[in-house]
Amino acid sequence: xxxxxxxxxxxxxxxQETIHYMKINPEFFEAVRDxxxxxxxxxxxxxxxIGDRLLLMECVPLSSHCTGREFLTEPLKYxxxxxxxxxxxxxxxxxx
Numbered sequence: 001x002x003x004x005x006x007x008x009x010x011x012x013x014x015x016q017e018t019i020h021y022m023k024i025n026p027e028f029f030e031a032v033r034d035x036x037x038x039x040x041x042x043x044x045x046x047x048x049x050i051g052d053r054l055l056l057m058e059c060v061p062l063s064s065h066c067t068g069r070e071f072l073t074e075p076l077k078y079x080x081x082x083x084x085x086x087x088x089x090x091x092x093x094x095x096x
Contacts, residue, residue: 040093
């Protein structure tokens with residue numbers, strides 16, 4: 001997986017946002033695209049920050065085949081981590 005830095009101007013201030021590329025199964029892609037699912041449960045193996053975005057690429061499970069359909073999320077608004085009552089260590093919920 002790769003990350004790119006995207007620079008943009010916002011109200012006269014220069015900000016950087018990171019776009020994280022990640023694969024997603026077709027049934028979850030549909031729910032995201034339809035606006036029913038606005039979160040991802042993921043291993044926190046990247047430096048996710050509020051304001052970052054996810055580029056979700058629909059891919060067939062247990063295959064390297066991706067369909068070509070992609071979805072760019074809104075900026076992340078909340079990251080739930082270190083929640084022992086419901087998440088495995090090292091995992092988090094990214095929501096936009």
